[in-house]
Every structure is written in structure tokens, then in C-alpha cells.
Amino acid sequence: MKYSAIAALTVSMTLSASAYADKAPGSGPNPFSDCGIGAALFPEHKVLAVTSNVIWDIGTTAVTSATASPETCSGKNVDAAAFILNSYDSLIEETARGEGEHLLALMNILEVTPEQHNKVIGSLRTEMSQHIADELYLSADKREKSQLYYSTVISAVTSA
Amino acid sequence: MNRLLLLCSILLFCPFVHANPVTGSSELANIALSPTWQKLLVYGDNGQSYITSDSFFFSENGAADPLAELLATLTAFATPVDPANPDMHAQCKFPARYQWLKQQITTHNFDIEELSCPKFNQFNKQQNISSISVIFATGFLANPASYYGHLLLKLNTENVPTKHTDLQDTAINFGADVPADENMALYVIKGIIGQYDASFTQQKYFYHAGNYRESELRDLWEYELALEQPDITLLLGHIWELLDADYRYYFFNRNCAFHMGDLLQLVLTSKLADSQRLWMTPQSIMQNLSNVDFQGQPLVKTITYHPSRQSRLYQRFSFLNQQQKDVVHNIVNKPEDLAGFDLSGFEIAEQHAIVDTLIDYFQFMRKEAAGAGDINNTHYKQAVLLRYQLAPGPAVVDFDSASQPHLGRKPSYTSVQIVHNSAVESYGQIQLRPAYYDALDAEEGHVRFSALSMGELVLGFSDSRFFLKDLSLVKIESIRANLTGLPGDRNYSWYLDVGAAQRQAGCDNCEAFKVNTGIGYGFGAATKLNVTGFVGGGYLGETLNSKDSYLATKLIATWYASQRLSSRLELEQRFYSDGRKDLLTKLNGRYALNTDLDFRVAIIKDDSVTEVALALGWYW
Numbered sequence: 001m002k003y004s005a006i007a008a009l010t011v012s013m014t015l016s017a018s019a020y021a022d023k024a025p026g027s028g029p030n031p032f033s034d035c036g037i038g039a040a041l042f043p044e045h046k047v048l049a050v051t052s053n054v055i056w057d058i059g060t061t062a063v064t065s066a067t068a069s070p071e072t073c074s075g076k077n078v079d080a081a082a083f084i085l086n087s088y089d090s091l092i093e094e095t096a097r098g099e100g101e102h103l104l105a106l107m108n109i110l111e112v113t114p115e116q117h118n119k120v121i122g123s124l125r126t127e128m129s130q131h132i133a134d135e136l137y138l139s140a141d142k143r144e145k146s147q148l149y150y151s152t153v154i155s156a157v158t159s160a
Numbered sequence: 161m162n163r164l165l166l167l168c169s170i171l172l173f174c175p176f177v178h179a180n181p182v183t184g185s186s187e188l189a190n191i192a193l194s195p196t197w198q199k200l201l202v203y204g205d206n207g208q209s210y211i212t213s214d215s216f217f218f219s220e221n222g223a224a225d226p227l228a229e230l231l232a233t234l235t236a237f238a239t240p241v242d243p244a245n246p247d248m249h250a251q252c253k254f255p256a257r258y259q260w261l262k263q264q265i266t267t268h269n270f271d272i273e274e275l276s277c278p279k280f281n282q283f284n285k286q287q288n289i290s291s292i293s294v295i296f297a298t299g300f301l302a303n304p305a306s307y308y309g310h311l312l313l314k315l316n317t318e319n320v321p322t323k324h325t326d327l328q329d330t331a332i333n334f335g336a337d338v339p340a341d342e343n344m345a346l347y348v349i350k351g352i353i354g355q356y357d358a359s360f361t362q363q364k365y366f367y368h369a370g371n372y373r374e375s376e377l378r379d380l381w382e383y384e385l386a387l388e389q390p391d392i393t394l395l396l397g398h399i400w401e402l403l404d405a406d407y408r409y410y411f412f413n414r415n416c417a418f419h420m421g422d423l424l425q426l427v428l429t430s431k432l433a434d435s436q437r438l439w440m441t442p443q444s445i446m447q448n449l450s451n452v453d454f455q456g457q458p459l460v461k462t463i464t465y466h467p468s469r470q471s472r473l474y475q476r477f478s479f480l481n482q483q484q485k486d487v488v489h490n491i492v493n494k495p496e497d498l499a500g501f502d503l504s505g506f507e508i509a510e511q512h513a514i515v516d517t518l519i520d521y522f523q524f525m526r527k528e529a530a531g532a533g534d535i536n537n538t539h540y541k542q543a544v545l546l547r548y549q550l551a552p553g554p555a556v557v558d559f560d561s562a563s564q565p566h567l568g569r570k571p572s573y574t575s576v577q578i579v580h581n582s583a584v585e586s587y588g589q590i591q592l593r594p595a596y597y598d599a600l601d602a603e604e605g606h607v608r609f610s611a612l613s614m615g616e617l618v619l620g621f622s623d624s625r626f627f628l629k630d631l632s633l634v635k636i637e638s639i640r641a642n643l644t645g646l647p648g649d650r651n652y653s654w655y656l657d658v659g660a661a662q663r664q665a666g667c668d669n670c671e672a673f674k675v676n677t678g679i680g681y682g683f684g685a686a687t688k689l690n691v692t693g694f695v696g697g698g699y700l701g702e703t704l705n706s707k708d709s710y711l712a713t714k715l716i717a718t719w720y721a722s723q724r725l726s727s728r729l730e731l732e733q734r735f736y737s738d739g740r741k742d743l744l745t746k747l748n749g750r751y752a753l754n755t756d757l758d759f760r761v762a763i764i765k766d767d768s769v770t771e772v773a774l775a776l777g778w779y780w
Contacts, residue, residue: 086370087327093519096544097512098552105325105366129548138532138541 080109080153085146092149095121095128106153116160123156191264192227199426200257200398201229202405205435210414210422212357213406218250233257238271252277253404255284256397256426284396290318291461292392294420295331296381296446296565297372298605299596299612307612307636308596309442309565309605310372311420314365314382315396327366332399334360334416336409351411358409358419360402373468377524380466381565383449386457391427398426412614417442428452428459439594441571443605450566465561473520475559476513477644484514491518492646495535498542508551516555518543525648565605569755571595575777577762579620581666582770587622589629589773599637599718600726600750601758609690609718611637620666628671631659639716641682641690651682653692663700665764665771675699678714688720698734707738724752742767756780 084091087102094100098121112120131137131148140148191197201222202210209216209223216222218236222229236250237258251258252275261267267274295312313332317324336356338347350356372378387395407419418440421433430452432445452459467475480488484506491498498518503511522543526536577589597603598611606612618629635657642649657676664670678696694714701708714732721727730746745765752758760775 083327083364083366086367089374089523090370092544093547096547096550096552097516097555099554101325101327102366105327108324108328125548125552129545132541132545132548138537141531142528 076109076111077154080106081146081150083109084150084153085143088142088146088149092128092132095125098122098125110153110157112157112160116157120153120156120160123159124153127152127156187265188230189227191261192230194264196260196426197230198226199422200260200401201226202402202422210407210419211402211405212408213404216401216405233261234265234270234272237261237267238273241275246275247277247279249275249277251275252280254397254401255280256394256401259394259397280397280400283400284393288317289315289392289396290389291316291384292387292395293382293384294424294446294449295368296383296442296605297368298379298381298565299607300376300378308417311416311442311445312365312368313399313420313423316384327364327369329365330362331365331368332360332362333368334358334407334419337406348411351409354408354410354414356409358407358414359405360399360419360423362399362403369466373466377468377470379468379471381446382462382464382466383446383460383566384462384464385424385449385459386454386461387427387459388455395424395427398423412439413437415440417445421445421448424449428454439572441595443565443568443596444571446566446605447568447570460566463561463564465559465564467559469520469524472559473517473524474643476517476520476556477646479556480513480517484510487514488517488521489646492521495522495539495542498539498546501546503550508553511550512547512553513556515543515547515550519547521644521646521649563604568604568606569601570779571597572780573601573777574780575758575760575775577760577773577775579666579771579773583664583768584666584668585622585624587620587625587666589775590619590621591775591777592617592619599639599716599728600748600760601752607638608687608720609637609639609641609692611635625668627668628660628662629665630661632657633659635659637716639680639682639690639692639718641687643687651692653680653682653694654678655680655694655696657698661700664766665769667769670702672700672702672708676712678712680714680716689718691715691717707736710734710736710742726750 083102083106087106090100090102091106094103103121107117107120128149131152137145201217203226204210207224211217211223217229218232219225219228222232233250233254239250241249246252251272255277262272262274293314293316295314297310297312299307299309311334314326315330315332316326317329336351336358338351338356342350369380372380402423408414413435418433418435420442421440425432430448432448432452433440450458450460477485477488487503487506491501503514506514519540522536522540526540527534528537531537572595573591573593575589575591577591578586579589580586593613593616595614596612597606598613599609602608602610613632613635616630616632616635618631620627620629637653637655639653639655640651642651655676655678657674659674660671661674662670663672676696676698678694680692680694680696682690682692692715694716695712696714697709697711699709712732712734714730716728716730718728719726727749728747730744730748732744732746734740734742734744736742743766745763747763749761750758751760756779758777758779760773760777762771762773762775764771764773
């Protein structure tokens with residue numbers, strides 16, 4: 001219940017992204033909600049792959065984000081999701097600044113052309129400032145925040 | 161001679177060998193003795209491979225017989241490929257061996273047809289690796305395996321099909337394969353006596369960068385190597401071979417530092433990792449790297465500093481002028497005013513600098529897992545939000561990178577000392593510290609004001625006796641300094657010293673077991689002065705008797721007067737369980753004569769004895 005606003009927002013963003021399913025960056029399933037991002041983060045640990053939508057621990061135990069997950073869940077979207085989860089704080093700070101090494105890496109992973117960077121980052125910055133201002137933001141855990149950021153950036157990319 | 165006979169026998173029974181057997185055997189014997197072949201088999205100086213996996217060798221005796229392994233490898237390379245699974249072929253599993261061997265022999269003469277290896281090609285060619293960097297992570301006193309720092313390799317890409325940043329590069333790590341729920345004490349013991357397997361693993365660099373810089377607050381130093389492309393290609397092939405191989409891990413001398421150095425030696429003529437040393441630290445490898453030439457040029461091409469969150473906070477705070485610092489202090493002291501704080505009196509770049517410092521500060525302070533339960537999470541969110549409300553603009557990234565880890569002294573220390581004791585005759589002392597540092601000589605790559613050593617030994621001698629003065633199996637002082645002066649800048653400290661010591665300085669036949677531990681909190685805010693108070697307890701006695709246990713209060717003041725001169729005052733009041741009290745006073749001073757030589761003075765006083773020592777020490 002306490003995450004309902006973020007969850008609702010995430011679902012709407014995901015649906016929004018899915019509407020552009022034939023476009024490159026937003027195409028395919030959402031690695032967070034559809035694939036189980038754990039399948040990508042824990043390719044050698046089947047139990048973790050099943051449960052890691054609930055349990056996220058990508059500190060020292062994280063393994064490569066190489067794509068051992070189902071085919072539909074591999075590729076740049078999964079790479080982006082894994083990167084966001086691991087670099088969340090750096091990303092929201094750099095999004096506020098409008099630039100930074102993590103933000104640039106994310107643009108690269110999602111294959112955003114340099115010409116589109118300003119537009120995508122500008123849109124992402126506007127949306128994320130609203131999300132962070134939301135009172136429920138503090139109640140969300142790292143995975144939920146990452147999922148929200150993922151949905152927001154995918155939406156920004158598909159709209160660019 | 162026997163080996164040559166064996167070789168001839170084997171060759172006579174090898175139908176694929178078309179070359180003259182005698183000539184072939186001579187060539188192959190020379191190849192087998194080649195340093196590069198033996199490096200590819202990861203042989204140590206004793207002629208035995210460090211690899212413990214049977215699958216790494218084609219010959220039953222391959223771990224110790226380079227010729228047998230060479231012959232078996234050639235046979236495996238000539239084996240027909242399974243078209244459905246080419247990656248399992250010997251050439252694809254051992255691309256460095258293949259690449260090097262085809263420069264030494266005519267592969268056609270051995271019926272070897274070159275294969276395409278999809279997985280290795282993906283690892284190698286698609287990344288288009290143009291250089292290799294060695295990453296040094298500074299020491300981390302919360303994890304015994306990382307006390308001395310850590311090493312990684314970063315495979316730097318260039319001209320890949322899609323845009324790329326360093327964070328997307330692949331990193332190669334070496335570490336013990338430790339069960340996730342391993343008990344810490346067991347972990348240390350098993351690590352020391354070689355009860356863990358270890359292996360090289362690959363992972364995206366951003367995982368490591370995030371973990372080290374953000375979670376463990378460890379600085380990273382990147383040393384990019386000036387290797388030529390053929391050497392890089394050979395190294396990559398060898399790394400690929402090693403990803404499936406197991407080693408035996410020994411904490412002191414067959415650790416990440418040794419095996420990373422050993423791996424790089426494949427393409428170097430100089431030694432980076434000396435197998436004869438009883439201990440090997442990552443900083444030693446960095447120092448050796450910086451002294452090596454490669455084809456007439458320094459091996460290290462560039463050095464880049466990647467500061468931790470904590471270091472960024474300290475440096476960003478230090479970059480602020482006094483007016484800006486005052487604003488940061490005001491906000492930190494009254495963070496509920498953060499939302500909507502008016503910074504309009506400052507230029508936009510100044511506003512960015514102030515808010516970025518606040519973001520680093522609250523990020524450093526908060527306990528993320530506590531969520532709304534930790535007020536600092538709220539403050540962090542407000543600081544980030546404040547940054548969103550400003551016009552976008554860059555953060556300060558021009559960090560001071562003067563303290564490069566290779567610039568420091570060597571890790572091991574020995575000193576000779578003359579001691580005057582008020583109760584007994586004067587005597588001499590020899591101190592041996594295998595590694596790593598004490599509070600007076602903590603410098604590049606170390607934790608300032610702190611101390612870390614294992615197996616530190618002090619022996620006393622005179623005309624009439626030779627005795628153990630002190631033995632510290634483990635000695636750690638983790639002292640945190642509040643460098644910003646901001647409230648809550650973490651300055652929790654602790655110490656632990658376990659081993660044996662004299663009950664009183666210089667006494668005769670009075671060796672006792674010692675355990676001394678405590679927790680503390682630092683006062684003041686200065687980069688050159690630290691004062692920390694502790695409460696703790698310990699034990700000092702010949703037998704396990706509760707009367708020798710004590711509680712203690714302790715005050716330590718450490719002052720770095722200059723680059724060369726440092727001093728420390730230590731006061732400890734012990735309250736023994738049998739009612740005895742003992743006040744220990746220690747005053748130590750150090751003057752660095754040069755990078756690897758120092759002069760020290762120590763005054764130790766307890767309730768009955770005063771001792772003065774003069775020491776000349778050198779690092780090696």
C-alpha cells in the first residue's frame with residue numbers, strides 16, 4: 001500500500017514504454033517486471049534468479065550482467081537495468097547535474113545518439129525531480145527506485 | 161636425457177608429426193623450456209604450476225612437466241573440431257597457447273588447422289581492447305582480506321561499434337572463492353593456511369567501481385600500461401584460459417597481488433611478483449610496475465585517480481571558500497531548512513559546489529537501508545532535490561591526485577635500536593615488520609593516523625641475554641578523522657593487538673600473552689592532527705588467569721608536523737581485575753631521512769620503568 005503511488009506510476013510508465021514496442025530502446029519486455037532482472041544478474045544461481053525480484057544484493061556478490069537470461073530478456077535493456085540498479089545514487093545525482101560519467105554510460109548502453117542526449121536527459125531530469133519530490137519516494141527501496149528510474153529513462157528515450 | 165628419450169618415443173607414436181622427429185624433438189624441447197611457455201602454464205620458480213585444476217592441462221603430468229604438456233597440447237590442437245560446439249575445442253579454450261605456439265612452430269606440420277572460436281572472439285574482438293589498466297583499491301580495514309588493498313585489471317576498449325565509457329569496460333578480478341556465510345575468524349585462518357580455491361573472474365567494471373568507491377569508500381588508482389597490441393592480445397588469450405582455472409589461495413603471498421603480477425609477467429621480462437617473498441602486497445606490485453620499462457619506455461603510461469565518496473566529500477569541502485563552508489555548516493546544523501534554502505546570493509557554479517558538497521555529506525552520513533527511519537535519508541533526498549531545482553551544471557571533478565600509491569616507501573620495515581632502561585642494563589633491539597604501516601609512517605595508499613601490521617616482531621639483546629620484547633600477530637588501529645569538522649563526519653575508531661609482550665618493558669623472563677582492544681571516538685578536525693579517546697580492555701599474563709585481565713581508557717594524539725616529521729603521544733590507564741592500576745605513557749617521534757630510511761625516538765613509561773629508545777630503520 002505504501003508503495004502504491006510509485007507502483008502505479010511505474011506501471012503506467014512501463015505501459016507507456018510498451019506502446020513503443022517497435023522502437024529500439026523501449027522494445028521488448030521490461031527487465032524488472034517481465035523478465036526478473038535477477039536472471040541477468042545471477043545467471044549461475046537459479047534460486048537467486050527466481051527470487052531476486054524481491055531480494056537485490058549487488059554488492060560484492062554481484063556477478064556479470066552478461067545475458068544468460070531468456071533471450072527476450074537479454075540485451076541492452078537488461079544491461080541498462082543492471083547498470084541503473086548498481087549505480088542508482090550516482091545516476092540520480094548526475095541526472096540533477098545534467099551530466100556525468102554514469103549518465104553518459106547509461107546513454108551509451110541504451111544507444112542514445114549524442115544528438116539526442118540533451119533531449120533525453122532534459123526529459124529524464126524533469127520527470128525524476130517530480131518522482132524524488134514525491135512523499136512516497138523515501139519509502140521505496142533501491143529496487144523500486146531503480147525500476148522507476150528505468151521506466152522514466154526508457155520513456156524519455158522512446159519519446160526522443 | 162630421459163626426457164629426450166621419452167620425447168622421441170612419443171613422437172614416433174604420433175602419426176600426425178610429419179617433421180623430422182629428431183629435429184622436431186629438439187625444437188619442441190627448447191619450446192618447452194621457454195619462459196613464455198612455462199608462464200602460459202603458470203609455473204612457479206619451483207617448476208610446479210600454481211593451477212590446481214586438472215582441466216587446465218592436457219597431460220596428466222602437465223602441472224610439472226612442460227614438455228609433456230606441450231606435446232599433449234599439440235595433440236589436442238590437432239583434434240578434429242565438433243562443428244556444433246567449437247568453443248570446447250582446445251584451440252578455443254587455450255587461445256594464448258595457440259597464438260604463441262603458432263609463432264614457434266609450423267602448425268601445418270602438426271596437422272593443426274586454425275579454428276574460429278565464437279565465444280573467445282566475442283570476448284576479445286568485439287571489445288576491441290586497446291590497452292590494459294591495473295586498478296589499485298586502497299586498503300579497507302573492515303575486511304581482513306582487503307587490509308592491504310586490492311588489485312584489478314581493466315580491459316580498456318576503443319572504437320567499439322557503440323559508444324563506450326570506462327564504466328562499461330570489463331574488469332578482471334582475482335579472489336578466493338569464499339562461501340557467502342563464512343565465519344570471519346574461520347575466513348582469516350583458512351585464508352592464511354591455504355584452504356580456499358581462488359580464481360580469476362570477469363565482471364563489468366562499474367560493479368567494482370560502485371562497490372569500492374560508493375559502498376566501501378575506497379579510492380581507486382588506475383595505472384594504464386603502455387603495452388603493444390600483440391602483447392595485449394596474448395594477455396587477453398591467457399586471461400581467457402585462466403577464467404576456468406582454480407588456484408590455491410594464500411592470504412600472505414599467493415594472493416591477488418602476486419597472481420595479478422604473475423599474470424602481467426607473461427609479456428614482461430622484469431619481475432613484478434617475487435615468489436620468494438613471504439608476503440606480497442598490492443602496493444608492492446604498483447611500485448614495481450612504476451619502475452619497469454617496456455621496450456625502452458616506462459611501462460605505466462598514465463595514472464588516473466578515481467576518488468571514493470568520502471574522498472570526494474573531503475576534497476569538495478576543502479575547495480569551498482570560507483563563506484561557502486559557513487553555508488554548508490549552517491545547513492548541516494539545521495538541515496530541516498534544506499528544502500527551499502536560498503542560495504541566490506552565490507554564483508551558479510558556487511551554488512553547485514555547495515549543494516554537491518551537501519549531497520556527498522548526507523550520502524556519506526545516511527544509512528540507506530533504514531529508509532525514512534534515518535533522518536539523513538530525508539536530508540539526502542532534499543539535497544539532491546535542491547540540485548534538481550538549480551540549473552544543470554557540472555560538479556567539481558578536478559581532484560588532487562598527488563598521493564599516488566607507487567610513490568610511497570616500500571612495505572616492509574626493519575630497525576635497529578639502542579635502548580636505555582631505568583631498571584635494567586641498556587640493551588639493543590631489532591624490530592621486524594613484514595608489512596605494512598604504523599601511525600607515524602602512514603602515507604600514500606594507507607589510512608592516515610591508523611596502523612596495520614601482522615607478524616611484527618621486536619627482539620631485545622645484550623651481552624647476557626636475548627629475549628622476545630614484543631610480538632603482534634595482528635595489530636590494527638583504525639582511526640577515523642573528522643576532516644570536515646561537520647557533525648557526524650564518521651570518526652568512530654577501534655584497535656586490536658594480539659600476540660605476546662613483556663609484562664614490563666625490558667624485564668627478564670616475563671613474556672606474556674597479550675590481547676588489547678577498544679573502541680573510540682575522534683576529536684577535533686584537522687588533516688595533520690588527530691586526537692582520539694578509547695575505552696577498551698585486554699589481557700596480559702603468562703597463564704589464563706582472570707587477575708591479568710583489565711579494563712582501560714586510552715588517549716592517542718597523532719601529529720603530522722611535516723612531510724618528514726611525525727609524532728604521537730599515547731596515554732593508557734589500565735584497571736586490572738585484581739585491583740592493580742597501571743598508567744602507560746608512550747611518546748614516539750619519527751623523522752624520514754629519505755623515502756626508505758627513518759630515524760625514531762621512543763619514550764615508554766609505566767609505573768615502575770622508564771625506557772628511551774633511539775632507532776634507525778629502513779624500508780625494503
